[in-house]
Amino acid sequence: MQRQESRGVTGYFYYPIILLLLFLIAVSAVYSVSIGQVHIPFGKSMNILLHVLTNGKLGSSSAVGNESYFNIIYQIRMPRVIFALLIGIGLSLCGTVMQAVVQNPLADPYIIGISSGASLGATVAILIGFGSSALFANFGVAFGAFAGAVVTSAAVLLLSSIGGKATSVKLVLSGVVVGAFCSSLSSLVIYFANNAEGVQQVAFWSMGSLAPSSWEKVPILAIVVLLGSGIFLFQHRVLNTMLLGDESAVTLGINLSVFRKTYMVLAALITGTMVAYSGTIGFVGLIVPHICRGLFGADHRRLMPATLLLGGLFLIWADILSRILIPNVDLPIGIITSVIGSPLFIYMIVKKGYNFGG
Amino acid sequence: MELAAKELHVRRGKKEIIKNASVFVKNKQFVGLIGPNGCGKSTLLKSIYKSLTPQSGSVFLNDLDVLKSSEKKVSQRLGVVGQFNEMSFDLTVEQMVLLGRTPHKKLLEPDQSDDYEIVEEALRRTRLQDYRSRSYQSLSGGEKQRVILARTIAQQPQLMILDEPTNHLDIRYQFEILSCVKQLGISVLAALHDLELAVMYCDYIYAVKDGEIYAHGKPEDVLTPETVEALYQIKCQTFINPVTKHIGFAYGI
Numbered sequence: 263m264q265r266q267e268s269r270g271v272t273g274y275f276y277y278p279i280i281l282l283l284l285f286l287i288a289v290s291a292v293y294s295v296s297i298g299q300v301h302i303p304f305g306k307s308m309n310i311l312l313h314v315l316t317n318g319k320l321g322s323s324s325a326v327g328n329e330s331y332f333n334i335i336y337q338i339r340m341p342r343v344i345f346a347l348l349i350g351i352g353l354s355l356c357g358t359v360m361q362a363v364v365q366n367p368l369a370d371p372y373i374i375g376i377s378s379g380a381s382l383g384a385t386v387a388i389l390i391g392f393g394s395s396a397l398f399a400n401f402g403v404a405f406g407a408f409a410g411a412v413v414t415s416a417a418v419l420l421l422s423s424i425g426g427k428a429t430s431v432k433l434v435l436s437g438v439v440v441g442a443f444c445s446s447l448s449s450l451v452i453y454f455a456n457n458a459e460g461v462q463q464v465a466f467w468s469m470g471s472l473a474p475s476s477w478e479k480v481p482i483l484a485i486v487v488l489l490g491s492g493i494f495l496f497q498h499r500v501l502n503t504m505l506l507g508d509e510s511a512v513t514l515g516i517n518l519s520v521f522r523k524t525y526m527v528l529a530a531l532i533t534g535t536m537v538a539y540s541g542t543i544g545f546v547g548l549i550v551p552h553i554c555r556g557l558f559g560a561d562h563r564r565l566m567p568a569t570l571l572l573g574g575l576f577l578i579w580a581d582i583l584s585r586i587l588i589p590n591v592d593l594p595i596g597i598i599t600s601v602i603g604s605p606l607f608i609y610m611i612v613k614k615g616y617n618f619g620g
Numbered sequence: 621m622e623l624a625a626k627e628l629h630v631r632r633g634k635k636e637i638i639k640n641a642s643v644f645v646k647n648k649q650f651v652g653l654i655g656p657n658g659c660g661k662s663t664l665l666k667s668i669y670k671s672l673t674p675q676s677g678s679v680f681l682n683d684l685d686v687l688k689s690s691e692k693k694v695s696q697r698l699g700v701v702g703q704f705n706e707m708s709f710d711l712t713v714e715q716m717v718l719l720g721r722t723p724h725k726k727l728l729e730p731d732q733s734d735d736y737e738i739v740e741e742a743l744r745r746t747r748l749q750d751y752r753s754r755s756y757q758s759l760s761g762g763e764k765q766r767v768i769l770a771r772t773i774a775q776q777p778q779l780m781i782l783d784e785p786t787n788h789l790d791i792r793y794q795f796e797i798l799s800c801v802k803q804l805g806i807s808v809l810a811a812l813h814d815l816e817l818a819v820m821y822c823d824y825i826y827a828v829k830d831g832e833i834y835a836h837g838k839p840e841d842v843l844t845p846e847t848v849e850a851l852y853q854i855k856c857q858t859f860i861n862p863v864t865k866h867i868g869f870a871y872g873i
Contacts, residue, residue, distance in 0.1 A: 362709075365707070365708055365709075366708055367708055367709060496727070496728050497727075499722055499725060499727065500727070502711070502715070502719055503719060503722055505707055505708075505709040505711065506705075506707055506719070507704075507707060508671075509671055509702055509704060510700075510702060510705070512669070512670055512671050512691055512695075513669055513671070513695055513698075513699065513700035513702065514695055514719060514720070514722040514723055514775070515690075515691045515692035515693075515694070515695030515696065515722060515723035516691060516692070516722065517690075517691045555709070555710075559710070559711065559712065559715070560709040560710055560711050561711060561712075561715045
């Protein structure tokens with residue numbers, strides 16, 4: 263039986279586009295490794311990269327003969343690219359899921375108060391918590407942010423379930439309330455902390471940055487993000503049904519309130535982990551699913567893989583820009599994503615005929 | 621498939637909306653539910669299709685205890701065309717209709733060619749073949765309602781519940797939708813506003829007033845001037861329409 267694909271041009275070219283995205287990610291990652299504040303000749307970067315990737319069979323670090331080049335590529339840039347890729351994937355994933363969960367295309371991964379909760383956790387960790395001894399302080403911030411994210415999302419979930427089913431409106435409102443409460447607590451801590459350096463650290467943290475990436479942190483992030491993606495790539499049936507709303511979902515045999523809670527807990531855990539490592543990077547989780555809905559439609563079976571890949575690609579490039587835009591300055595990536603994201607978003611709202619995924 | 625909803629009580633807040641209502645649908649029977657706005661028709665239907673939990677009473681689809689069974693089990697047998705079908709996202713008509721297969725699918729099961737054939741058949745029955753790639757959001761009210769009907773047909777239910785399916789539709793669509801449902805040859809329970817349509821399509825009618833079943837029986841037995849007046853508080857006379865040979869209604873005389 264002949265089946266007509268649904269989305270015009272992208273309907274026929276869906277798989278080529280996915281392949282293209284994969285290819286672009288690979289190329290961009292390689293490019294990203296070769297650039298940065300320290301100028302390393304492209305040939306040498308490739309040599310080192312090949313050497314690492316093939317476990318010493320190809321390329322040669324000794325031929326390049328520069329230990330510090332090797333360390334920059336291997337210890338700094340490679341984990342950073344992997345971070346960018348994983349966090350881009352994770353943010354777009356959680357954005358798509360949250361948008362379906364609250365049935366609102368304007369939701370982002372932080373909608374249920376995760377960013378303000380994580381900020382509060384990080385603020386407490388930086389200003390009150392574990393002092394400023396380098397290594398431990400770093401761990402403390404990540405832990406504080408993760409704990410803050412998880413506690414706030416749990417609070418939002420509880421708050422929205424009071425008095426019956428957790429509807430999407432109640433979720434959003436609870437998110438706003440809990441978020442505002444956490445922000446005020448953060449302000450309170452900052453006000454009484456009297457610690458200029460710490461306050462600056464908090465500000466820097468909240469801008470979001472990939473600078474703290476390292477190989478030690480990759481495994482946890484990779485497991486969380488890839489496992490999460492693996493789960494949600496196969497939830498398209500429920501996610502699609504979610505778009506119809508509670509009433510229709512029940513008549514199609516799916517009790518949304520159960521799935522909604524499960525998905526939110528999963529998304530909160532993934533977002534919490536990402537926030538703990540890199541702060542809140544805005545707009546990615548909002549903008550990438552939007553663009554993909556415009557291109558591929560709202561059917562999650564097609565939307566999800568494309569969104570994840572585009573998210574990864576987007577963040578790799580945001581990271582590249584954050585490093586090369588101003589020479590010798592490593593801008594927080596959150597600034598870049600917002601600077602790119604907000605005009606893009608305005609454009610999409612203004613653009614005629616844009617109707618959230620059609 | 622037979623539906624037996626017995627002695628349902630539904631309370632929302634402190635107000636008792638459904639008081640001891642019982643509704644029965646026999647195999648392949650087209651049953652209408654009539655009554656004024658706010659009399660509890662929708663609430664009664666919702667408590668049957670598990671969107672609301674009644675405080676007491678029982679709902680059975682053949683042997684299946686609806687109130688105690690999972691949504692999935694119920695939705696494999698019972699399809700619903702609801703009143704409210706707007707959403708903030710957009711899907712194509714075909715994707716929308718394909719969602720009707722959801723109850724028959726395990727979580728990770730892909731759509732098979734059977735499913736696409738069923739969807740094709742549903743599109744054909746609702747005459748939506750040319751619409752398959754259209755975006756749902758761009759359709760008119762009547763077309764949207766047909767898509768929802770197609771989705772419910774693709775669900776292959778043995779009992780279909782329709783909650784005012786012809787609201788806001790012009791005459792042609794009203795007839796199309798109801799004729800399409802009638803031709804399915806399954807049990808139907810439909811809340812209807814238009815009494816002449818109810819007479820034309822229903823085998824049996826329940827009249828609801830203030831959350832209670834006010835009267836029930838064959839259309840010609842229930843839809844007397846007295847009952848209509850009591851239900852809608854409007855003067856009414858009935859006559860036999862010389863063209864259709866069905867009961868006609870003249871209001872306000």
